[in-house]
Amino acid sequence: MLRYVLLGLLDAEPRYGYELKAVFEQFLGGTWPLNIGQIYTSLAHLEEEGLVRSQVVPQGSAPDRKVYEVTAKGRKALSAWTSTITDEPVRLRDELFLKVSVLSLKNGPATRELIHQQRIAILSRLRDLAELQDLPENHPATELLLEAAMLRTEADLKWLDAVEARLKDGGSDG
Amino acid sequence: MVKNYGLAVGPALEFQNVHRAYAGNGAVATAALDGVDVTIGRGELVAVCGPSGSGKSTLLHLAGALDVATCGEVLIDGWAVSGLSATERAGMRNRSIGFVFQSFNLLPGLTARENVGMPAVLAKRKPSEISGRVDELLDLVGLADRADHRPSQLSGGEQQRVAVARALILDPPIVLADEPTGNLDTASGEAVLDLLLACHDAGRTVVVVTHDARIAARTQRVIYLRDGRIAQQDKPRQRSRPLAAILDTSTG
Numbered sequence: 001m002l003r004y005v006l007l008g009l010l011d012a013e014p015r016y017g018y019e020l021k022a023v024f025e026q027f028l029g030g031t032w033p034l035n036i037g038q039i040y041t042s043l044a045h046l047e048e049e050g051l052v053r054s055q056v057v058p059q060g061s062a063p064d065r066k067v068y069e070v071t072a073k074g075r076k077a078l079s080a081w082t083s084t085i086t087d088e089p090v091r092l093r094d095e096l097f098l099k100v101s102v103l104s105l106k107n108g109p110a111t112r113e114l115i116h117q118q119r120i121a122i123l124s125r126l127r128d129l130a131e132l133q134d135l136p137e138n139h140p141a142t143e144l145l146l147e148a149a150m151l152r153t154e155a156d157l158k159w160l161d162a163v164e165a166r167l168k169d170g171g172s173d174g
Numbered sequence: 175m176v177k178n179y180g181l182a183v184g185p186a187l188e189f190q191n192v193h194r195a196y197a198g199n200g201a202v203a204t205a206a207l208d209g210v211d212v213t214i215g216r217g218e219l220v221a222v223c224g225p226s227g228s229g230k231s232t233l234l235h236l237a238g239a240l241d242v243a244t245c246g247e248v249l250i251d252g253w254a255v256s257g258l259s260a261t262e263r264a265g266m267r268n269r270s271i272g273f274v275f276q277s278f279n280l281l282p283g284l285t286a287r288e289n290v291g292m293p294a295v296l297a298k299r300k301p302s303e304i305s306g307r308v309d310e311l312l313d314l315v316g317l318a319d320r321a322d323h324r325p326s327q328l329s330g331g332e333q334q335r336v337a338v339a340r341a342l343i344l345d346p347p348i349v350l351a352d353e354p355t356g357n358l359d360t361a362s363g364e365a366v367l368d369l370l371l372a373c374h375d376a377g378r379t380v381v382v383v384t385h386d387a388r389i390a391a392r393t394q395r396v397i398y399l400r401d402g403r404i405a406q407q408d409k410p411r412q413r414s415r416p417l418a419a420i421l422d423t424s425t426g
Contacts, residue, residue, distance in 0.1 A: 001425045029417045032424040119398070120408045126391040128415050142417070149421050150388065157387045161225065 002034075003042055003051075007070055007078045010052060014069035017043060029132075029142035043068055051077055096156070100163055111167060115160050122160070126153045184252050186348050186379035187214040187237050192246035194232050194402075206232040208402035209246070214381060216347070219374040221390040222383045224399035230383045231352055233399065237381060238271045238350045239263045251347060268297045272341030274370075276353035278333040280325040280340075286332075287312065287321040290339045297344060304343075311339035315369055331362025338369045348379045355386060367392065 009015070009023055021039045024032070046052045051074030054066045070078070096118060103111040129150045133143070192210045195203040207229045214220050214237075222230050235241035236248050239255050242263075248255045251270040255263065267273075280289045287308055294304045312318050315335040325333050334354060341349055351370060355363030367389055374380045382389060390396045398405045 028423050029421070031418050031421045033418065116398075116406050120406065123387065123391060123396060123408055125420050126387055128420055130388065130391045132417050145421060145423065146417075154387045165225070 002032075002038075003046060004078060004081045006039070006042055007046065007051060007074055008082075010068055011070045011075060011078060014067050016057075016065040016067045020068070026139050027141050029139065029145060031145065046074065050074070104163075104167075107167060112164070115164050119157065119160050122153060122156050126150065126157070129153060185213045185249070186216045186218065186251060187212075187381070188247075188249040189213075189233075189236070190247040190249070192236060192243045192248055194229075194236060194241065195244045205402050207236070207243075210399075210402070210404055212397060212404060212407075214379060216379055217374070217377055218395065219371070219380045219393045220382070221393040221396045222381060222399060223385065223387075223390050223396055224405070226385075228399040229402040230399055232402075234350050234352050234381065234383050237348075238273055239266050240273075268293065268344055270346055270348050272344070272346040272349045272373075274334070274337050274341050274349065274351040274354045276356040278325070278330070278337045278357075280333055280336060282325050285322050285324055286317060286328065286336045286339075289325070289336055290343055292343075293340060294343050299344075307343060308339075311342055312336075314342075314372075315339045316365075329362065330358050331365055334358060334362070334366045335369065338366065338373075342373070346378070348381070349373045351380070351382045353383055353385070355384070355389065363389075 005024065005027075006020065009020060009027065015023060017036065017039055020043075021034065021036055024034060024039070043052065043054075047054060047068070050071055052068045053071055054068045057065050057067050059065055099114060100111065103114060129146055132138075133146050133150070138146070189210045189212045192207055193205065194207040195205050198204040210229075210233065222233060224230050232241065236243055236255075237250070239248075239250060239258075242255060250266060253266060253270075255266070258266065281292065284292065290311055291304045291308045294307070295301075309318070309321075312321050315338055317332060317335055317339070320328060320332060323332075325336070328336065334357075338354075349370065354366050354370065358366060363386075370380055370382060371392065380393075382393065384390060396408045398407070
């Protein structure tokens with residue numbers, strides 16, 4: 001998927017490698033760590049497949065730069081990817097869901113305790129996200145990500161409420 | 175500018191083993207609050223959360239002297255509520271508390287300006303004193319141009335902003351809000367929340383009852399109630415984490 005994100009960024013504006021890395025990081029607010037080696041490897045693959053082409057631009061006394069731009073074939077590949085409907089399975093593989101599921105087998109006070117502690121932790125995450133949302137330098141794409149992260153975090157809290165309500169209804173808890 | 179609200183030392187609100195029971199069907203009373211101990215410091219911004227029926231609104235009503243504890247003591251701005259007459263409690267509310275309700279509670283026959291000024295009229299302030307302050311507050315909540323509208327001519331968000339202005343007319347050190355955004359769309363809710371945050375920035379103590387985690391996330395401390403008891407309180411703000419520490423977009 002990285003290749004399409006890079007294609008999309010180059011489609012917006014031709015870039016050289018380091019520049020592309022900086023723009024990529026700004027775009028996703030640093031939430032997808034990449035080193036420059038990974039960028040160059042991806043660019044080399046894209047070039048091999050004819051999705052991008054590069055041009056050496058002399059920089060005077062500084063070393064020459066290779067500027068990459070998207071080809072017509074690359075644009076087509078990008079549009080094929082962006083126009084495909086995403087329908088992935090819901091991912092609930094994080095630890096919290098598994099922990100609560102395991103604890104629910106016994107439905108003892110430990111479940112309640114976990115829910116309490118977890119609620120505080122999730123709320124603290126929501127606070128951090130709310131604070132990050134207020135930063136003026138956010139890239140518009142990062143703002144969209146933050147919105148998604150907040151909504152999902154709120155959903156986690158609501159899920160804990162639902163679990164708690166079910167435990168209470170179950171009544172076997174002391 | 176941050177104002178120093180209240181000359182008294184000590185917390186803005188203090189609950190000492192507070193119980194509140196309502197007569198139920200038959201002999202058994204229902205406990206709305208069942209032994210709550212909590213202290214809210216001056217200038218704090220606190221959210222009260224919990225499932226419906228957990229005692230959130232009861233706690234807020236007690237904090238605003240709208241209700242009286244069955245046993246235990248509530249101290250508002252350092253003053254004990256128990257033993258006060260209804261008139262004395264009203265005086266205490268005028269002095270110390272501004273209330274914002276979920277359903278706005280504006281008087282339908284009065285204009286926005288008259289609604290905002292009403293508590294000052296009831297507190298027998300001089301009309302010359304009131305009108306300037308009303309204009310100031312309507313300006314603060316962004317409704318200077320709607321001053322002569324009645325509630326029915328205002329949107330929900332605008333009505334709630336009028337209600338916030340009304341809560342501030344007597345310049346109380348404490349603002350209590352009961353689900354202030356519960357009847358509002360997201361954008362109007364944000365505007366009202368920003369006003370409450372501004373109340374806090376100005377040095378007031380602000381307590382918000384809410385089921386909205388986003389609002390809770392903007393406060394300094396969250397008190398969770400369950401079955402009339404404090405189930406937990408989160409710790410005061412720690413240093414916030416960078417985005418990369420809480421969000422991962424890499425697809426590996």
